[in-house]
Amino acid sequence: MLSATERQILVDQALALIEHLYVHLPLKRAMHAVDPLQRLRLLRLRSASLSEPAFHAELISIFTRLRDLHTNYFLPEPLRSRTAYLPFRMEEYYEGDAPQFVVTEVKPGAENAMFKPGALVTHWNGIPIQRAVEINADREAGSNLEARHAQGLAAMTVRPLALSLPPDEEWVVVTYRVGWRIRERRFEWQVFESGPPGESLGPLAAGGGIWLGLDAKAELERQARKLLFAPDAVRIAREVKLQTDPVQGVAQETAGTVDFSVVSKLPDVFTFRPVTTPSGKFGYVRIQTFNVPDDRAFVEEFVRIAGLLPQNGMILDVRGNGGGNILAGERLLQILTPLPVDPERFYFINSPLTLQICDAKPTWFADWRESIAQAVETGAPFSHGFPLRPVESYNDIGQTYQGPVILVIDARCYSTTDIFSAGFQDHGIGKILGTSGATGAGGANVWGHELLLELLPGPDSPFKPLPQKASFSVAVRRCTRVGKRSGVLVEDLGVVPDAVHRMTRRDALQGNIDLINRAGEMLATMPVQAVSAKVENAEGTPSIAVTMKNVDRLDVFLNTRPYRSFDVLSDSTSIDLPPLATGLNTLELRGFRNNQLVASARVHV
16 A cells, blocks of 8 residues: 555655656647646645545546557556456458457457457447447547557457556456357456566666657556467567577477578567569568567567568558667668658757656756756747767668568557657658558657656655666657658657558458558559679679669769769679778668669678
């Protein structure tokens, strides 16, 4: 139980975060007509008179009504480390304009002859299922209606108690249909210990959170579903770790043998395979999460995977991805485009507290500090916008996959995935196919309370330790788009796809078959191009053998300087190189079609 003093600490810390750090406060007040500061002040006055569940419920509600999945209250122990669940999963598909809710996964041991994948849920505790999902969605924090609907559907059966109170009901009665038969089945809510969110969410509770953009609830739900419904995935992840982790690994003769031509070295992040559609054979990559500690290892693994797949087109599926490491998402863009990547700009809200943070870490926040200090005179509400890292770090590898790409998104794409999707669209990498009308619309860098304590430690810090492992997270830097949409917010607006595919029953039950076929149709209309080079040393004189496809001009750069440019008359040629400087030399080939850059490749000599 929390004491009266501990409740006051929680409310005071929430006030400090929302009033002085929360970058979206002006936007949320305008778009959602909320006043979180007044509600927190009232809660401070009334907290002692409330029961503990009522206190937590009000604090959760204050954060939920911000409609911001970045900015959260994490409940204290024993709730913080537990997840409530029902032993099945529902997904939505459409028959015409009518949504249907189908069971797609059942926990081993809970399945029976009737209640199994394919059963249609019609009522939930006597409430028509569509209405039940709507009621649940209103309790969620999604930035738009479709995002809240998707969040509400997911929370029907999995609820991380770090971010939501236990269900009011002890059991639910599910009415479902198989064929023409109507059945009912009662399921009791169950709870398992999922581990503290600090362990599950990785960098949110540590210094790595400085680059984080994550829907914490979606990530906890994803990990819970994996434990409940995907024992094979858990086993494969364990075997991969044994083979790739030099610390926890074991002798090869006692470890399982994982075929990395079909399994990712980051199995919790990537799944991939070639897919055959009526429009042709393409590569398919699913990115489950960007929640990785090492953005370089993430990008390197994607490059490896892309090299194993057909080069004539890729379906890149990020549905349900709640985000993670912003650098991983933005640095991935360069792999897919010949153009230089211009990363999104991030802005603090101007306040004495954000200035104090910048002063505490001048090497981290030097770009932002000057404009925040100037705001005392100018009255500007936000700092100037800057990339999280120098622009060069987003272009240090260059394009390695030159085929056309279709990006598949949905309303549960959030934060880093929003940022990645926006960059994909802003750089004209390919077309976006959505199963909803927009992404989840989360546009910010999120920090945890633990990180704020690290940034401003000591007795004079405005941040105080929280009782019983409770915590907060807050959106501290908002981001805006680049290119033709320069300056447009991602928050509350999201990314609108080029085309929408409503999920079908075959999608829900047969591995997204119609969705993949639709993406294949789109890929088949897009041109395929390629430029590659191989270094040759004939009689000591270096040269490169160049192979080209569907380009009419080739420009060659040596160590960033122009070296050759010629019209393409055949699909292959050889280019002699001048005497090279000692050390590593970089050759970049840029292929054009109709004066538009369409492919590039880098070779190190």
